[in-house]
Amino acid sequence: MTEDLMTRLELMSLQDSYVAALDAARLEDWPTFFTDDCLYEIIPAENEEFDLPAPLVRCTNTAMLRDRVISLRHANIYEQPAYRHMVSGMIWSQDGDEIEMTSSYVVINTSIEGESEIYQAGCYKDRVVRTPEGLRFKQKRCVYDTLRVHTLLAYPI
Amino acid sequence: MTEDLMTRLELMSLQDSYVAALDAARLEDWPTFFTDDCLYEIIPAENEEFDLPAPLVRCTNTAMLRDRVISLRHANIYEQPAYRHMVSGMIWSQDGDEIEMTSSYVVINTSIEGESEIYQAGCYKDRVVRTPEGLRFKQKRCVYDTLRVHTLLAYPI
Amino acid sequence: MTEDLMTRLELMSLQDSYVAALDAARLEDWPTFFTDDCLYEIIPAENEEFDLPAPLVRCTNTAMLRDRVISLRHANIYEQPAYRHMVSGMIWSQDGDEIEMTSSYVVINTSIEGESEIYQAGCYKDRVVRTPEGLRFKQKRCVYDTLRVHTLLAYPI
Numbered sequence: 001m002t003e004d005l006m007t008r009l010e011l012m013s014l015q016d017s018y019v020a021a022l023d024a025a026r027l028e029d030w031p032t033f034f035t036d037d038c039l040y041e042i043i044p045a046e047n048e049e050f051d052l053p054a055p056l057v058r059c060t061n062t063a064m065l066r067d068r069v070i071s072l073r074h075a076n077i078y079e080q081p082a083y084r085h086m087v088s089g090m091i092w093s094q095d096g097d098e099i100e101m102t103s104s105y106v107v108i109n110t111s112i113e114g115e116s117e118i119y120q121a122g123c124y125k126d127r128v129v130r131t132p133e134g135l136r137f138k139q140k141r142c143v144y145d146t147l148r149v150h151t152l153l154a155y156p157i
Numbered sequence: 158m159t160e161d162l163m164t165r166l167e168l169m170s171l172q173d174s175y176v177a178a179l180d181a182a183r184l185e186d187w188p189t190f191f192t193d194d195c196l197y198e199i200i201p202a203e204n205e206e207f208d209l210p211a212p213l214v215r216c217t218n219t220a221m222l223r224d225r226v227i228s229l230r231h232a233n234i235y236e237q238p239a240y241r242h243m244v245s246g247m248i249w250s251q252d253g254d255e256i257e258m259t260s261s262y263v264v265i266n267t268s269i270e271g272e273s274e275i276y277q278a279g280c281y282k283d284r285v286v287r288t289p290e291g292l293r294f295k296q297k298r299c300v301y302d303t304l305r306v307h308t309l310l311a312y313p314i
Numbered sequence: 315m316t317e318d319l320m321t322r323l324e325l326m327s328l329q330d331s332y333v334a335a336l337d338a339a340r341l342e343d344w345p346t347f348f349t350d351d352c353l354y355e356i357i358p359a360e361n362e363e364f365d366l367p368a369p370l371v372r373c374t375n376t377a378m379l380r381d382r383v384i385s386l387r388h389a390n391i392y393e394q395p396a397y398r399h400m401v402s403g404m405i406w407s408q409d410g411d412e413i414e415m416t417s418s419y420v421v422i423n424t425s426i427e428g429e430s431e432i433y434q435a436g437c438y439k440d441r442v443v444r445t446p447e448g449l450r451f452k453q454k455r456c457v458y459d460t461l462r463v464h465t466l467l468a469y470p471i
Contacts, residue, residue, distance in 0.1 A: 003324075003327055005320060005323045005324065005327070006162060008323065008327060009162045009165065009166060010160075010162065011321060012165075013165060016245070016246050016247045016248060017246075017248055018246075019245055019246035019260060019261065020246040020247070020248040020260075020261070022246075023246050023280065024259075024280075025260045031182050044380075045396065058216075059170065076243070082202065082278065082302035083246060084245070084246075084261040084262070084263050084278045084279075084280075084302070085246060085262055086243050086245045086261070086400050087245050087246075088330070088333055088398070088399060088400045088401050089330050089331075089332075089333035089334040089336075089337050089398075089399060089401075090330050090334070091330060091331055091334040102334060102338075103334075104333065104334070104337045104398040104399065104400070105398070105421050106398050106400055106430075108275060108278045110278050110302035113304070114302070114303055114304020115303075115304075116229050116275040116277070116278045116302065116303045117275065118275075118422060118430040118431065118432075119396045120430070121422045121424050121430045122398075123394070123398075124339065124363075145396035145398070145424035145428070145430065145431045146424050146428055146429075147427070147428025147429075154293055163319060166322065166323060167317075167321045169322075170317055170322060173402070173404045173405060174401050174403075174405055176402055176403035176418065177404070177405040177416060177417075177418070179403075180403050180418045181416075181437075184455065189460065214432065239359065239459035241402070241403075241418040241419070241420050241435045241436075241437075241459070242403060242418065243400050243402045243418070243420055244400060244402050244403075254418040264366065264419050265432060265435045267435050267459035267460050270461070271459070271460055271461025272460075273420075273432040273434070273435045273459065273460045274432065275432075
């Protein structure tokens with residue numbers, strides 16, 4: 001079976017736009033990449049592997065995503081670190097009306113002192129659907145390899 | 158409005174070719190990616206944000222880029238570090254005859270002793286135009302997050 | 315000459331699928347990306363530059379790749395680190411029936427203690443051919459910048 005290359009390109013565009021919003025700190029745009037009844041999770045690879053649901057973050061609709069943005073904006077009254085999301089190794093498959101998409105990610109964080117370091121490496125496990133407004137995430141699960149004590153109000157991945 | 162996916166692919170190809178030239182240390186090819194009357198800048202995010210123009214590097218035409226290459230070649234008589242430019246999160250929009258393109262970048266540097274580290278993270282703010290020879294950068298502004306004392310003759314980003 | 319953008323997209327898909335298999339630790343899938351009479355090498359940039367053939371790894375057919383997978387599976391009875399391959403700067407050209415493709419890569423490694431660091435930076439020098447099953451690597455040479463004592467049974471790059 002030949003891959004539908006234009007769908008691949010559309011999916012790359014979706015992921016790039018998502019990353020661009022986060023890296024430009026356009027947090028208010030973040031929920032707009034999701035369907036209303038979405039699932040957004042940040043979960044350690046260990047828990048994923050052994051099927052122990054203990055996500056760092058879990059939102060089950062866009063209202064929760066928007067609340068999270070408000071909390072982040074209120075909590076972060078001081079200057080923020082800069083994030084750069086690198087994405088690679090995307091594979092996808094059609095599953096009925098939904099697209100299952102997996103990608104590796106590495107997030108680089110630069111502190112306000114100007115030190116750049118690896119903030120988090122992991123894997124996006126996404127489910128994407130077509131909507132009248134274009135492709136949207138019905139599910140984005142960020143399964144991370146890096147174990148580190150994160151701040152309570154972790155920045156979206 | 159639906160995105161023109163083939164233009165996206167062309168833009169990705171331009172950025173990839175640009176990065177490939179730098180990572181292969183083909184410095185002499187670097188100016189060929191620009192229009193004659195280009196703007197090339199490397200500028201800290203802080204200065205960008207507060208509109209304080211104090212770029213680390215500023216070239217306003219390809220002759221200046223070529224001069225820079227000659228300086229780099231003469232200055233760097235010793236073995237050079239290796240650079241790897243990772244690019245992600247590309248978004249673009251048509252603006253009249255020009256294309257505005259933004260991408261996140263992370264440059265990894267490996268010293269001659271073989272130590273790899275994050276050299277610079279930041280954001281490309283590009284303006285691209287169509288020429289008879291293909292897409293060219295009319296502007297490439299490298300807005301970097303990482304604060305570190307750079308060498309006087311910084312390698313192109 | 316205009317680039318064949320659909321071939322570019324196919325090549326990106328091949329590289330992404332390759333990386334996805336490695337990052338998901340689907341080692342058994344790794345040999346399936348190669349033609350039977352392939353060349354797979356991991357070699358330091360220094361040796362490549364001065365034409366001193368002393369690769370860290372050298373396999374000249376898929377049977378050797380499969381043997382390597384078996385060795386890795388047997389040797390690695392303990393929990394493995396996680397790898398994330400970032401790829402960028404892809405350029406390619408047609409050379410008769412084969413495609414020559416070059417890309418920069420950076421591999422991030424997360425130890426079982428959860429520490430993420432740069433494992434290896436370098437350049438893929440690939441030769442790709444069309445087969446009835448799709449694009450396959452006839453050659454993949456991983457020319458690495460990072461000098462570090464690797465484990466005897468290095469993970470595929």
